[in-house]
Amino acid sequence: MIRLTIPSIEDDDVMAVQEVLRSGYLVQGPRVAAFEQAIMAYLGMSHVIAVSNCTAALHLALLALDVRPGDLVLVATYSFVATANVIELCGAQPVFVDVRPDTFNMDPAQLAQTLERLMSNATTAQRVKAILPVHTFGQMADMPAILEIASRYGTPVIEDAACALGATCLGKQAGSWGTMGCFSFHPRKAITTGEGGLITTDSPVLARKLRALRNHGQDPEAKSPDFVLPGFNYRMTEFQAALGLTQMTKLDRIIAARRQGAAVYARLLHGTALQPPAQLPGYDPVYQSYVVLLPEAVAPRRAEIIAQLRVQGIETNIGTWHMPLTTYFRTRYGYRPGDFPVSDAIFARALTLPLYETLTPADQQKVVDLLLQQVH
């Protein structure tokens, strides 16, 4: 079976985890601090707060901005449901913004229109608390445009960079643009800690609050233990962080391999009916997922194509989720097909192809040959 993805776990990763397990010191400690330092150095950020997963990271980022019941958070439509779920879990309401057809990322024109509409009404204006763009599949959203629009109203921006460690726009790292950035280390990401996540920020005030929120509300700077707000246990373990540290030494190598694999797919798909992901000037994606668009006429057969390819030993999948049309958001807010036309089309046509560090060009040729047989 050519799998959709395989994490790059090697002997040094296994040994690092074993060493922690034998040490008997398992929860957040020096290795978590060292992992945070490694990410700080990589991204050039002043504060990194490791947590148990990216859903926790997003949840805490919203809480750190005091997102409360009744508030509004503008969020891209096309993402894993965690991105919008955390808004609901704060009691706030997501205001969905459709994406661009070429990058699958929040469309700045739609954002500007939606934000202007909300801000021109005094009641909704005071409820708007944040903008939450996603760097979908490891391709950065148009952060220069999004930040410019946000700055018109002083609205904070939280980057959902779950899939985008190492991705850049104009040479600047994902997670270093907004007020906060949230990352995932789930096994489908370039590097993994099993489950795992973190938040980046340059604000010492937010960093202190985030550290308290992840650890039962304990003030990280108090001389003797003190609990200053109601917090969670969203800590990362020492063995996750040990794995993160060895994985970090491979990050550049893994990203280079994924970019090479993406270039091979782009060559194989050139001139076919399949639309490869956009490669925009100034953007260096990390291809957390390699997602192509099937021709419109073929999209209704996507589930059958995925099943057929599986029988032929190739694992593929849909892209990600049209969040407003999932049962929860559809029934709660009454969204219908047509409300977000670009997401409607992408959600129907997207297909994720296998991509991981050790995937060979011969494997990729096989994936494309068999897929094209299904498409024609």
Ligand SMILES: Cc1ncc(COP(=O)(O)O)c(C=O)c1O
């Ligand atoms: C865009 C996006 N945001 C958030 C998450 C949630 O990450 P985690 O699984 O680490 O909680 C994911 C997970 O795949 C994701 O793809």
